[in-house]
Amino acid sequence: MPIQVLMPALSPTMEKGNLAKWLKSEGDTVKAGDVIAEIETDKATMEVEAVDEGTLGKILVPEGTADVAVNTPIAVILNDGEDGSVDYASVKPEASKAAAAPQQARTAPSAAAEPPKPLAAPEPDVPEGTEMATMTVREALRDAMAEEMRRDETVFVMGEEVAEYQGAYKVTQGLLQEFGAQRVVDTPITEHGFAGLGVGAALAGLKPIVEFMTFNFAMQAMDQIINSAAKTRYMSGGQIGSSIVFRGPNGAAARVAAQHSQDFSAWYSHIPGLKVVAPYTAADFKGLLKAAIRDPNPVIFLENEILYGQSFPVPKLDDYVLPIGKARIARPGNDVTIVSFSIGMTYALKAADELAKENVAAEVIDLRTLRPMDTETIVESVKKTGRIVTVEEGWPQSGIGAEIAARLMENAFDWLDAPVTRVAGKDVPMPYAANLEKLALPTVAEVVEAAKAVLYR
Template sequence: MAEITYRQALHDTLREELLRDENVFLIGEEIGRFEGSYKITAGLLQEFGPKRVVDTPICENGFVGLAIGAAMLGLRPIVEIMTINFIALAMDEIVNHAAKIYYMFGGQCPVPLVIRTPGGGGQQLSATHSQNLEVWFAHVPGLKVVAPSTPADARGLLRTAVRDDNPVLFLENLALYNTRGEVPDGDYTIPFGKARVMKEGHDLTIISYSRMAVVALDVARRLEQERQLSVEVVDVRSLRPLDHETIVNSVKKTNRAIIFEEDWRSYGVGAELAATLQEEAFDYLDAPIQRVAGAEVPLPYSKPLEQAALPSARQLVEAVDRLAIRKRRVVYA
């Protein structure tokens, strides 16, 4: 397997799907001549032309609505919204139309639409450009929502999303684009609704997704080396549909759970995960479920304040300390 960046995995998968199916096309702001704000679509306009790589005005509700209509008529649009912070402008199109048409038409009119969009903080882009709004969409029946944390998962889940007949929100994280990892060759896909055990363990479980899953894995490995603490890390990957079985079975094994997420704590994805564990693994819990999430404030522009508001490895270790038998304390900067 080749080792490539998260960005390259997305680019290569888009190109391969454009080659595979002439009904696939890309649409979004500055994705053609400018090659995308994050260069995911670099070179694709030159290769496939302006009918397959469509630059749009700054009008999210307009081009998302166009893509929904195209999907209803048999095309397979992949929309790029420059950041998830701009997705609010297309909420009506996504929530009231894309999510409901397949159901309301009795399965006669699929909507094979993918909306790719990055989010997350830590880039000093301030409050209105640093959000994690995935819970808005994971709440809505009719939408599928995935959030890959590795280049391999980005490739496998994106290919699955493009071939799905339902609308899919495909969540990326700005801080992951330059991360590297091995990516399988060939027609590699990952089914929706399947979490991944990134690291096995028996003392406690950390449940996470997207960038925080990468941080959790690093913390778990260091805790094992420095404190001989065996931590299992579960990457949810698919927020809707959610893999209850893998999450619950992990906690049944370790008897302790920490939910680690970048978005705000109240009413978030972590709240749904905690409710799932309370309902399906209550008798196996030896301690209260811990949640580590972002501070409930609009993310500050100031770098020190931004870092203070984001969830950190240090906070995760402190949560571990509240649950696990102390073997040797680890201090993180």
Template structure:
């Protein structure tokens, strides 16, 4: 299988779906002539033209809402937020309009929109540009939330998200864009709501999503090499819908779990899963479920400290050693 970057995988997914369905349109800031602020959409404008790849002014509330309105009429807009951090100025459109229009219309209207872009800290851009709102989005019944960690997953999940008839919030990471991964040349789809065991193990389950999956994998490697601990890594891939079965299956095997996320701790994804494990795997657990999140403060700028605010493999190892 050829290796391509996470960025290219997303681009290939977009191109394939643009090719497949004339109702798919890519809309966002700098996505067309500039080739994408993070080059995700590079070359698409030249290939598909003005109608399919659309540059917007800096007006997230209007263009996200516009995409929602257009999706009600049957278009399948794929909206790029240059950063998911900018969703805050389009919050009403995302929550009340994309999230609730189906419900409030008693199922008469659906909203097949994808909103995608990077959502991560760790790039020296300060608190306003480092939001990871997957927990907030997943709190909204009506929205779906996806956080791919690898090139393979990013492509397969994005293609599925575009074909899904509900609004899908697709959270990427600028720190992952350059990562290489094996991606088949033939078409494939990955369903939403199916987690992936990225590394098998027997002593403890590390549960993560997005960039934190790579942290967990690195930690698992070191735990095996230095501490003779066999850690299984479960990548959630999709937050809502959530694959509880895969999580439970792994924890019932290892009897221990540590949850890792780059988000803040309060009501984070890990909190939801901890609660679920308490309820459904209580008798299988040999130790308390532990969580690792970003240090609970707005994202700091200082390059010296920023990396320390986010979960590192050493943080994971310390937590694991405390219960193994």
């Protein structure tokens, strides 16, 4: 039987890649383990190995093709005696194996995987006629750091693989080349140590950007973040504070199970002395990271691995800085409020699309900052709609949705026409199995259902 070679997934969240180069031609003999092609993603270039012996019968995707979806057949390997005159559609697929892939191949499940529709102007106060550039969240974050490092030489980046490797998720790409090893510092794998070292440098007046490869590993550093960074200003009577950003991907990735898939938004938002930022669009990531770096307080800057590769319009402005603590109305509407943040916005916006088909106008609020929380924007929306659904990937107990519900009891009780309803991650550790993982995360259908429930429809 001829064997299909499929476009491999090179990371947990890869959805597509470019077929950079074929290293074998049609008719070439290949052995298992031979490198047959090179695949490029926005993070890295990887080699594709043949998984079986035979002859490269047909190349289905020519080199130079961009945005080839994972699992697309890219070539067919023929066994001895077979010829190329086969019906390729019927060929049994067999996944090819990527050489030197740092993480297991997988695809992103859930609604979050599909790229969102570009939104309108990301910020109402962007001057009319401002030119927009389309860029990924990853590029927006890199640009924000580079701009702030050019502006202030006390700003430096430290973390695991941030320099020579160019970032485990390629967020710090190019920074070493521009700013040198003194300001782009590769650390050992030592979260507790380098988080504390960063805080110490901040107490001495530097402005560190501490990258955690993911926030799962920041739990090792929790004492330094909470006890040293968040509290020192208070404990010193205002004498000494720390202007420091802790940033990195937070929340569920894809198929990496319980220890590498969790949302710490609520944890950090609990702590006085910290600011907590969790944007969704590339423009917000850029404007808020610049603000976080300039902020004189410790800022927890929560990114999301699945969002890194997604593109959004970003205003082409020399110095695009957004205020921390202000929510954004991502989509206006009068019937029901849906409030979310970070990747939760993906569910919220898709649900709003679905609801629109049934003539329900949902107002979608992107919190962007979790602490200080923009209660006013939520309350104003509820005064208009009388109904609200909160959406987050984190666990429900003591979550962001729970906090919003409490604030609405305190500030908008008389305006509510239905109970505040939460859509959250399920109250379980993240499972590995694809079907269970899907069940553990919120879905667009759950948001739609919750919105209808508060509308009594």
